[in-house]
Amino acid sequence: MGTIIGTSQDVISFLKEQHKEVKTLLSAVGSTKGEERSNAFYELRRLLAVHETAEEEVVHPAARRSLPDGEAIIEARLAEENEAKKALAELEELDIDSTEFESKFATLAKDVIAHADAEEREEFARLAIKLEPERLDRMRRAVELAESVAPTRPHPGVESQVANIFVGPFAAMVDRARDAVMGKH
Numbered sequence: 001m002g003t004i005i006g007t008s009q010d011v012i013s014f015l016k017e018q019h020k021e022v023k024t025l026l027s028a029v030g031s032t033k034g035e036e037r038s039n040a041f042y043e044l045r046r047l048l049a050v051h052e053t054a055e056e057e058v059v060h061p062a063a064r065r066s067l068p069d070g071e072a073i074i075e076a077r078l079a080e081e082n083e084a085k086k087a088l089a090e091l092e093e094l095d096i097d098s099t100e101f102e103s104k105f106a107t108l109a110k111d112v113i114a115h116a117d118a119e120e121r122e123e124f125a126r127l128a129i130k131l132e133p134e135r136l137d138r139m140r141r142a143v144e145l146a147e148s149v150a151p152t153r154p155h156p157g158v159e160s161q162v163a164n165i166f167v168g169p170f171a172a173m174v175d176r177a178r179d180a181v182m183g184k185h
């Protein structure tokens, strides 16, 4: 038991907070139009790129090794994450105010929420019991490094080194996030 307990969030609460932010952005995209929707969609993609990459590099590998049925659970989560990446790439090609965007986005929103709920129920809750607090704290710091390259609310139009990392199609955002996470932990 380390002194860290009680002074900082562990990886589970950190990722659950991000799930809440994802849900907020999903409803923002669904309930706005035009530039507002485009900004919310940009923020959503940036957050998902960082969040899913951190899970894939840090949390899923730990769950795969530590949980008795970890292999099957993580295969299911990775399949959902890949589906979401494909859907986001398709959405990027559409006119943001078209009915096609709206119906495709509604499906994505439903799937992403189901994915997050499955992670919390089958993966996070069990990791929280299974792993030592020190381990959960180390994992949080690794995951937080992804946040450090993508602050929560950059202005989409701002020309800065940080903003530039996340400009471009979703696949490129994921690549950059992965480089950032892998380079630092």
Ligand SMILES: [Fe+2]
Binding pocket: 052, 055, 077, 081, 115, 119
């Ligand atoms: Fe995920």
Ligand SMILES: [Fe+2]
Binding pocket: 015, 019, 051, 055, 116, 119
């Ligand atoms: Fe997640």
